[in-house]
Amino acid sequence: MDRYLCYVTLCLLGLGLLETNAFEVEIKDSSNTTCIYANLRINFTVEYETSNGTFKNVSFAAPDEVNTEGSSCGQSDVAPLLNVHFGNGNLWSLNFTKNDNEYRGSVLSFTYNASDSVLFPDAKEKGLVISTTNTSFFVPVPLNSSYKCLHDDTVTTPHVVQVYWNVTLKAYIDDSAIGKDFTCSADLPSTTQSPTTHSTTIPSTTTTPQPTTKPVDKPSVGNYTVLNGTETCLLASMGLQLNASLLVEGKNVWTALNIDPINTNSSGTCGNETALLRLTNGTTVVEFLFFIKEKNFHLQEVNVTLFNGSDFSSKTNLNLSLWEASLGNSYLCRKEQLITVSEDLYINTFDVRVQPFNLKNGTFGTASECHLDDDSILIPIIVGAALSGLIVIIVIAYLIGRRKTYAGYQTI
Numbered sequence: 406m407d408r409y410l411c412y413v414t415l416c417l418l419g420l421g422l423l424e425t426n427a428f429e430v431e432i433k434d435s436s437n438t439t440c441i442y443a444n445l446r447i448n449f450t451v452e453y454e455t456s457n458g459t460f461k462n463v464s465f466a467a468p469d470e471v472n473t474e475g476s477s478c479g480q481s482d483v484a485p486l487l488n489v490h491f492g493n494g495n496l497w498s499l500n501f502t503k504n505d506n507e508y509r510g511s512v513l514s515f516t517y518n519a520s521d522s523v524l525f526p527d528a529k530e531k532g533l534v535i536s537t538t539n540t541s542f543f544v545p546v547p548l549n550s551s552y553k554c555l556h557d558d559t560v561t562t563p564h565v566v567q568v569y570w571n572v573t574l575k576a577y578i579d580d581s582a583i584g585k586d587f588t589c590s591a592d593l594p595s596t597t598q599s600p601t602t603h604s605t606t607i608p609s610t611t612t613t614p615q616p617t618t619k620p621v622d623k624p625s626v627g628n629y630t631v632l633n634g635t636e637t638c639l640l641a642s643m644g645l646q647l648n649a650s651l652l653v654e655g656k657n658v659w660t661a662l663n664i665d666p667i668n669t670n671s672s673g674t675c676g677n678e679t680a681l682l683r684l685t686n687g688t689t690v691v692e693f694l695f696f697i698k699e700k701n702f703h704l705q706e707v708n709v710t711l712f713n714g715s716d717f718s719s720k721t722n723l724n725l726s727l728w729e730a731s732l733g734n735s736y737l738c739r740k741e742q743l744i745t746v747s748e749d750l751y752i753n754t755f756d757v758r759v760q761p762f763n764l765k766n767g768t769f770g771t772a773s774e775c776h777l778d779d780d781s782i783l784i785p786i787i788v789g790a791a792l793s794g795l796i797v798i799i800v801i802a803y804l805i806g807r808r809k810t811y812a813g814y815q816t817i
């Protein structure tokens with residue numbers, strides 16, 4: 406959630422700035438063969454201390470006009486280096502590393518000139534400031550492929566935020582210059598699979614990626630029970646799929662995750678007024694809390710916790726009103742339903758049958774079926790509505806007719 410907000414903020418920041426600036430550079434070796442190609446947009450936000458001790462942010466974009474002095478194609482023992490100089494002494498620089506199959510950025514460094522009186526008029530410390538990171542903004546890319554990413558990507562170092570978008574980047578370009586595009590995950594329409602390579606291009610042309618995606622399967626239905634001593638006091642069967650916005654390669658990606666009943670344990674508590682069903686699947690815990698209101702029960706709270714070592718993050722919705730049925734009955738819904746846990750976490754449920762109170766002999770009571778399941782009821786409703794509409798029209802027509810007739814008699 407925080408990450409999400411942060412991302413949105415940066416996104417807006419990115420979009421709010423000059424959109425048109427992009428630089429395109431090619432680095433060539435001594436025989437005039439291109440070894441590095443880059444075409445991208447970057448916005449920088451730099452936080453600096455002013456002469457009166459307060460901090461201030463300044464944002465600027467890398468311009469179209471840059472020079473690549475000091476860049477090199479490298480040698481067997483020297484990494485290829487891309488230097489991009491712009492403005493008054495600013496330098497964006499990236500070197501590369503590879504193994505037998507992949508290459509990636511090694512160290513990314515950005516040097517800005519705090520002496521520049523336009524960008525940093527009131528900076529306390531003048532001179533060149535270097536910020537360096539080796540958490541590169543692009544992931545390992547297969548050799549001979551161009552990295553492409555239309556979506557924003559953000560690299561944050563202390564005091565400097567760099568936002569990139571519409572990036573095409575290729576290093577270790579072979580003489581043949583024929584390669585594939587490697588599309589970043591944010592540009593792929595679906596979420597769960599690893600990026601695929603496709604469409605053959607030469608580095609300087611752009612083609613729209615057409616990746617194929619595999620939809621997530623429906624989750625299997627699990628049977629879960631809660632015991633009160635030796636007696637079953639809560640019964641549930643359902644298929645569960647979490648849909649979470651996760652940070653993947655620095656971007657928020659919607660990821661669907663099926664809860665596999667085989668690895669899922671159920672536990673919980675049964676009270677007079679509330680009942681809790683807790684499902685534990687590895688590092689994921691999903692809790693459903695049921696309440697009684699008058700003669701009915703309903704699902705009121707859902708809590709999803711993801712554990713990571715001793716660390717955990719929890720998302721909760723305390724204000725639901727779902728899965729309602731009268732006490733002694735079970736709630737049944739065969740169709741897919743959506744539970745909103747938080748802005749960045751949903752649960753898709755399938756084939757739900759649940760009874761948290763008043764079980765008889767540990768079995769489900771009569772099923773109260775959800776509205777969604779009654780497709781058949783919709784047709785009578787529509788027909789009924791149409792018929793009532795017709796009747797109203799006939800009655801109105803009749804009344805108007807009568808009045809006219811009546812008026813006619815009056816004049817005679």
Ligand SMILES: *[C@@H]1O[C@H](CO)[C@@H](O)[C@H](O)[C@H]1NC(C)=O
Pocket residue numbers: 435436437
């Ligand atoms: C490389 O290309 C430039 C112009 O594009 C030319 O001036 C130069 O002579 C070429 N060098 C070699 C070694 O071909």
Ligand SMILES: *[C@@H]1O[C@H](CO)[C@@H](O)[C@H](O)[C@H]1NC(C)=O
Pocket residue numbers: 455457459527
């Ligand atoms: C510090 O300077 C900035 C402009 O350089 C100004 O906006 C800010 O109000 C100043 N703060 C104080 C406490 O003087």
Ligand SMILES: *[C@@H]1O[C@H](CO)[C@@H](O)[C@H](O)[C@H]1NC(C)=O
Pocket residue numbers: 450452460461462566
């Ligand atoms: C500058 O921007 C960064 C990131 O957007 C933010 O965390 C920081 O608080 C900002 N600083 C000031 C002085 O506005």
Ligand SMILES: *[C@@H]1O[C@H](CO)[C@@H](O)[C@H](O)[C@H]1NC(C)=O
Pocket residue numbers: 493494495518519520521522533
């Ligand atoms: C930084 O800016 C100052 C002031 O404009 C300028 O004199 C200096 O040459 C710049 N530094 C570099 C490395 O360009």
Ligand SMILES: *[C@@H]1O[C@H](CO)[C@@H](O)[C@H](O)[C@H]1NC(C)=O
Pocket residue numbers: 483484500501502511512514
């Ligand atoms: C990239 O440059 C940095 C210094 O800026 C250096 O420490 C690093 O080893 C270089 N990467 C490779 C793969 O040579």
Ligand SMILES: *[C@@H]1O[C@H](CO)[C@@H](O)[C@H](O)[C@H]1NC(C)=O
Pocket residue numbers: 505506547548549579581
């Ligand atoms: C890249 O291309 C070169 C020549 O075109 C080829 O020898 C090499 O095996 C390719 N590498 C990969 C990983 O495809």
Ligand SMILES: *[C@@H]1O[C@H](CO)[C@@H](O)[C@H](O)[C@H]1NC(C)=O
Pocket residue numbers: 427444555571611
């Ligand atoms: C991305 O960059 C390419 C090459 O500069 C440009 O032709 C294209 O219009 C850009 N696309 C977007 C969505 O900005």
Ligand SMILES: *[C@@H]1O[C@H](CO)[C@@H](O)[C@H](O)[C@H]1NC(C)=O
Pocket residue numbers: 621648649659660661751753
């Ligand atoms: C997950 O949620 C996102 C955002 O609401 C939605 O676009 C996506 O289709 C959902 N995925 C699944 C499998 O429900």
Ligand SMILES: *[C@@H]1O[C@H](CO)[C@@H](O)[C@H](O)[C@H]1NC(C)=O
Pocket residue numbers: 677
């Ligand atoms: C729950 O109800 C039973 C019987 O109605 C009663 O004996 C018990 O004290 C109640 N428990 C609580 C915690 O209210």
Ligand SMILES: *[C@@H]1O[C@H](CO)[C@@H](O)[C@H](O)[C@H]1NC(C)=O
Pocket residue numbers: 690692708709710719721
């Ligand atoms: C959600 O579950 C976690 C782990 O069981 C727990 O620490 C947290 O307090 C619960 N949150 C709510 C609001 O119930």
Ligand SMILES: *[C@@H]1O[C@H](CO)[C@@H](O)[C@H](O)[C@H]1NC(C)=O
Pocket residue numbers: 713714716
């Ligand atoms: C826990 O999360 C951090 C990042 O938030 C990650 O680097 C680390 O590998 C995770 N640990 C486990 C055990 O998953």
Ligand SMILES: *[C@@H]1O[C@H](CO)[C@@H](O)[C@H](O)[C@H]1NC(C)=O
Pocket residue numbers: 766
């Ligand atoms: C409860 O179920 C068991 C077997 O499941 C059955 O033998 C028994 O007769 C049932 N009792 C009642 C009261 O329905």
